[in-house]
Amino acid sequence: MRTRSLAFTLLTLAATLAAGCSESPDDGNTGGAAGSGGLPSASGSGGGGASGSGGSITGGTSAASGGTGSASGSGSTTAGTGGGGEGGTGGSGGTGGTPNPGSGLGSGIMEGSGSSSERYETALVSRNDTPYVLITNGWGPGFDSHSISWEGTSFTVQSMSGTAGSMGQPASYPTVFCGRYSVMEVPECGLPAPVTSITSLRTGWRWAKNGNDAGEYNAAYDIWMGNGRQLRGYLMVWLRDPPSYQPxxxxxxxxQGVTVTNVPGTWNIWNGTVNGLPIVNWVRAEGNDSSEIEFDVMDFVRDAETRGLSVPGDQVNAVAVGFEIWEGPITNLQSLDFYVDVN
Structure with missing residues (x-):
């Protein structure tokens, strides 16, 4: 039975805590609470996401059915809307803009490496001289332990143990982001930026299961919309939909089964609110995971508007990716490459 979380209700609480954890709003209802400017997840405790029993929490918005998670993190991120889906290299940018030829997947020069078993570790990293922030983000009340290593925007969940919270919150949401997200650090990566100033907002992500084929985790983008400082709503893109949890x-x-202009694959859309803020999730069908994608974030913004699912806010605050993990053990789950290219 798939469950849905109330985690989103805690996102706003976590956002006021900005101590260094992140939560996400959307997956499996595990949305997380935002740290400094992020949404707290309803069920997340700490900087985790707010996933309820089926929501994800990756440092973004939390899921709607999540509970009132504790505020132990310093912020939270929202987890994603990713679901399974066929991989692809993504479509061309939406309304134009020339992608940086050196920004594509596989072309990154990574800097900033380390490893940690700390529940809430924050690391400054870079890819092709563009700064990003990594957060280990073990925010959920069911978190037990993890070991995470990183180099630039790539990271590996070497091991993780934990269980979903009573309200369906994910145990953790290790995340890398560009912009103003769930912790105090704001890398100078080009975000936040006004929507009207963005010609294209290209991004790409490649990740690998490495044997975690049946695990209870998602792989999701968590995109925060707002006014540059305050969070106003969430867009999530789930590249993997786990067996027992949902957005x-x-x-x-x-x-359902829709396409997005210039973006590969088909999607099932979930929408609702988290802590009174709107969320729109584009989710791959379960069993159709996408391990690689490149797209223009503005194509999802326009898709929401076209469908009458607009999210308030005149700026893109942050773009994040990560894994909302509801249950361990997880070993050697990898984010191989991630970039954001603002034009």
Whole structure:
């Protein structure tokens, strides 16, 4: 039985805590509470995401059914809307803009390496001289332990143990992000930026299961919309939908099996609110994981508007990726490459 979390209700609480943890709003209802400017997840405790029993928490918005998670993190990120889906190299940018030819997947020069078993570790990293922030983000009440290593925007969950919270919150949401997210650090990566100033907002992510084929985790983008400082809503893109957990909100019957202009694959849309803030999730069908994608974030913004699912806010605050993990053990789960290219 798939569950849905109330985690999103805690996102706003976590956002006021900005201590260094992140939560996410959308997956499996595990949305997380934002740290400094992020949404707290409803069920997340700490900087985790706010996933309920089926939501994800990756340092972004939390899931709608999540509970009132504790505020132990210093912020939270929202977890994603990713679901399974066929991999792809992503479509070309939405309304134009020339992608940086050196920004594509596989071309990154990574700097900033380390490893940690700390529940809430924050590390400054870079890819092709563009700064990002990594957060280990073991925010959920069911978190037990983890060991995470990183180099630039790539990271490996070497080991993780824990269980979903009573309200379906993920145990952790290790994340890398560009912009103003769930912790105090704000890398000078080009975000936040006004929507009207963005010609294209290209991003790409490649990750690998490495044997974690049936694990209870998602792989999700967590995109925060707002006014540059305050969070106003969430967009999540789930590249993997786990067996037992689902995004915040409800499946939108009018928008199932849809395509997004310039973006590869098909998506099931879930939408609702988290802590009073709107969230829209584009989710790959379960069993159709996408291990690689490149796209223009603005194509998802426009897709939401076209479908009447607009999220308030005139700026893109942050773009994050990571794994909302509800249950361990997980070993050697990898984020291989991630970039954001603001034009």
């Amino acid at each position: 915040a909100g409800q499946p939108n019957p009018a928008h």
